[in-house]
Amino acid sequence: MHLLLVGISHRTAPVDLRERVDFSARGIAAALSALRARNTTQEAIVVSTCNRAEIYAACDDPASARADVSAFISDFHGIPSSVVADHLYHVTDLDAARHLFRVAAGLESLVVGEPQILGQVKSAHAVAAEAHTTGPVLNRLFHASFAVGKRVRTETALGSGAVSVSYAAVSLARKIFGDLAGRTVVVVGAGEMGKLTALHMKSQGVQHVTIVSRTMAHAARTAEAIGGASAAPWEELDSVLRASDIVIAATGATSPILTKAHVEGVMKTRRSRPLFIIDIALPRDVEPAAGEIEQVFLYNIDDLQATVRENLQRRSSEVARAEAIVSEETEKFAAWFRSRGAVPTIVALRQRFDAIRRAELERLDFKLASLPPDGRARVEEVTRLIVEKLLLTPTEQLKSAGDDPETIAAFSEALTRLFALADHLEAPAESPRSRVEPFARKPPRPR
Amino acid sequence: MNAAPLVLYTAALIAYAWHFARRHPVVGRSATTLLIFASLSHTFVIGMQTMEFGHVPVAGPTSAISTFVWLLGLAYLYTELTTDERAMGVFILPLLVALQSIPALHPGVEDRAPVLQGPWFGVHVSSLLFAYASFALACVIGITYVLLFKEIKAKHLGFFYARLPSLQVLDRMNQVTVVVGWVFLTIGIVVGAVWAAQVRGYGPGSLDPRVQAMSLQDPKIFVALVCWFVYSFELFAARRIGWGGRKAAYLSAIGFAIVLLNFVPVSYFLTKSHNF
Numbered sequence: 001m002h003l004l005l006v007g008i009s010h011r012t013a014p015v016d017l018r019e020r021v022d023f024s025a026r027g028i029a030a031a032l033s034a035l036r037a038r039n040t041t042q043e044a045i046v047v048s049t050c051n052r053a054e055i056y057a058a059c060d061d062p063a064s065a066r067a068d069v070s071a072f073i074s075d076f077h078g079i080p081s082s083v084v085a086d087h088l089y090h091v092t093d094l095d096a097a098r099h100l101f102r103v104a105a106g107l108e109s110l111v112v113g114e115p116q117i118l119g120q121v122k123s124a125h126a127v128a129a130e131a132h133t134t135g136p137v138l139n140r141l142f143h144a145s146f147a148v149g150k151r152v153r154t155e156t157a158l159g160s161g162a163v164s165v166s167y168a169a170v171s172l173a174r175k176i177f178g179d180l181a182g183r184t185v186v187v188v189g190a191g192e193m194g195k196l197t198a199l200h201m202k203s204q205g206v207q208h209v210t211i212v213s214r215t216m217a218h219a220a221r222t223a224e225a226i227g228g229a230s231a232a233p234w235e236e237l238d239s240v241l242r243a244s245d246i247v248i249a250a251t252g253a254t255s256p257i258l259t260k261a262h263v264e265g266v267m268k269t270r271r272s273r274p275l276f277i278i279d280i281a282l283p284r285d286v287e288p289a290a291g292e293i294e295q296v297f298l299y300n301i302d303d304l305q306a307t308v309r310e311n312l313q314r315r316s317s318e319v320a321r322a323e324a325i326v327s328e329e330t331e332k333f334a335a336w337f338r339s340r341g342a343v344p345t346i347v348a349l350r351q352r353f354d355a356i357r358r359a360e361l362e363r364l365d366f367k368l369a370s371l372p373p374d375g376r377a378r379v380e381e382v383t384r385l386i387v388e389k390l391l392l393t394p395t396e397q398l399k400s401a402g403d404d405p406e407t408i409a410a411f412s413e414a415l416t417r418l419f420a421l422a423d424h425l426e427a428p429a430e431s432p433r434s435r436v437e438p439f440a441r442k443p444p445r446p447r
Numbered sequence: 448m449n450a451a452p453l454v455l456y457t458a459a460l461i462a463y464a465w466h467f468a469r470r471h472p473v474v475g476r477s478a479t480t481l482l483i484f485a486s487l488s489h490t491f492v493i494g495m496q497t498m499e500f501g502h503v504p505v506a507g508p509t510s511a512i513s514t515f516v517w518l519l520g521l522a523y524l525y526t527e528l529t530t531d532e533r534a535m536g537v538f539i540l541p542l543l544v545a546l547q548s549i550p551a552l553h554p555g556v557e558d559r560a561p562v563l564q565g566p567w568f569g570v571h572v573s574s575l576l577f578a579y580a581s582f583a584l585a586c587v588i589g590i591t592y593v594l595l596f597k598e599i600k601a602k603h604l605g606f607f608y609a610r611l612p613s614l615q616v617l618d619r620m621n622q623v624t625v626v627v628g629w630v631f632l633t634i635g636i637v638v639g640a641v642w643a644a645q646v647r648g649y650g651p652g653s654l655d656p657r658v659q660a661m662s663l664q665d666p667k668i669f670v671a672l673v674c675w676f677v678y679s680f681e682l683f684a685a686r687r688i689g690w691g692g693r694k695a696a697y698l699s700a701i702g703f704a705i706v707l708l709n710f711v712p713v714s715y716f717l718t719k720s721h722n723f
Contacts, residue, residue, distance in 0.1 A: 154471075154472050155471060157470070157609070160609060161604075161609070172599070172604075174613060175595070175599060175604075175608060175613050175614065176599065176613060176614050176615065177613060177614075177615045178612070178613035178614075178615040178616045270689075271688075271689025271691065272618075272685075272689045272690065272691025272692045272694075272695075273691075274614065274615075274692065291600075294692070294693065294694075295691075295692055295693075297599055297600065299602065303602045306602070307602070307604050310603075310604065310605075
């Protein structure tokens, strides 16, 4: 069994092509069942986000499966294969595993360390599980990837720190005020930027938003657009400021509308309640000296951008630690994955031994006929235990040789010859359970 | 006997520091577990001493320090487990280790003078120790407040920004711990004053020179009153002149520095009234 990944992402394709191969548009379940109908893969999972569309598959013949999955992508979306082919990437086995681990860790994301991707990988697996297109190999692979994502998140700072200006503002507000639920925001200016920032604050739990503008009608219109916000006339600016916690200054004024003296006056009546002023206007609305006042935290758009840059830098310094976790987990998965190479030999060996046991019991059937029923059951049990014990060590040895495919091949070859397993490997006998058990009056106890 | 808790406190300190630097959740949980074991072993030590002496070991300055460390450890554990906030540990633990090394390395004698028999003694000492533990928390919270405040003001969001709770939470915790500490400090001082006045007039210890030294001129009593004024001012300023945030944090730190001064050097070398 081999692993195969065929995909397209922001690294290989422009956004318009990515939009056309977006599986979630037509339903991932539909894609999975269409893929299964082609019968070239045993297991399949589709990971589809706005930055990537990837098909993970378990198959016997990676070369032909690769061609077919690539063809499937262009067929399913109705795009000529010549258009897609150049942008597709494909890797197999442990490289595919490593790639998924990197995706789950957020290392492959457009914004490194963004938090949504792990949830998207999880839901991709859930959809496939529901459509019954997963199996032991992909289940193991995806669960390992969840572990990678979780470890990277808890053990590194890859996902820490806001990486957009509006999140940086919200994160600062949280560090100053704690919970934002009971906080009041005042937006000075009725423009688009102020409106967007207020909407963002509202989505983060702020309850009261007041818009103050020189033109009351503009303020009222913006307040209505935000929904649940109130408008106040310009003359009331001071009293609104006194009652608020966060000020978003976003007017088109050419000279500062909030001077240091002005803010000092507002702070006098506030005692030690902090005031967080976000100046996103260009040119600035707030005199920079206002930030010197105790309990006033003044950030302008450049300051916020600087913190975003710092966060991005910090994230990139964490990449190495995340990569180390990915490598570690890839090694763990590799041990399991390679040991699967021995599985057919192990199965054949067990079937061979069990067939011999059964044949002998059948041959001795007449001699055992005089035994009472539970005596016969005991004989059945004892013979089975002997076979189990005999097979225990060879099975373990085969599995633990998992790291080295050559050893596995040598072991398999030797076992196949020594026990004449060739015919068993070619045509696996029917499952032992379905055979008539010669002595089993009652089904053997589950062990 | 105080050495076992010291070793465990030190181990917990290392784990808290490691957790603070690398923020590995497993390390954080082990840090808390180590501190819980340290507190348990310390509880055992104090329990053993209580049985040995027939009273809680708080009469001499050395054993009072040990009991104070024990209370502070428990108070910190309580805040950590209720707020799920582990960042403060790295500031509290050094204090625990430093103070606990005094009773661990120089075990004092716990010999209760006849004047200290009676219920007033227990109320006086235990409320003061509790007040000091509360002030220690306030001090640590105040220091972290200032560290975070400076980072945000300087627009350089880094180490503490990623690790500490919000300014608002720290400010409120500072207020609460100072109020609790102030209440117990007041109770402790009032009880001590009433009790000393009683003993001086009559009773078994009226001839004890230490009782005769109980006055405002005694450094221990004087410094305790200074503490009371500092914390009273902090509470008054927060309510009347709007001194919250950084100023309150500084006052908490100054207040506890005075407490510590009173607790160790004054107790050992200067006081004539409290050297039991």
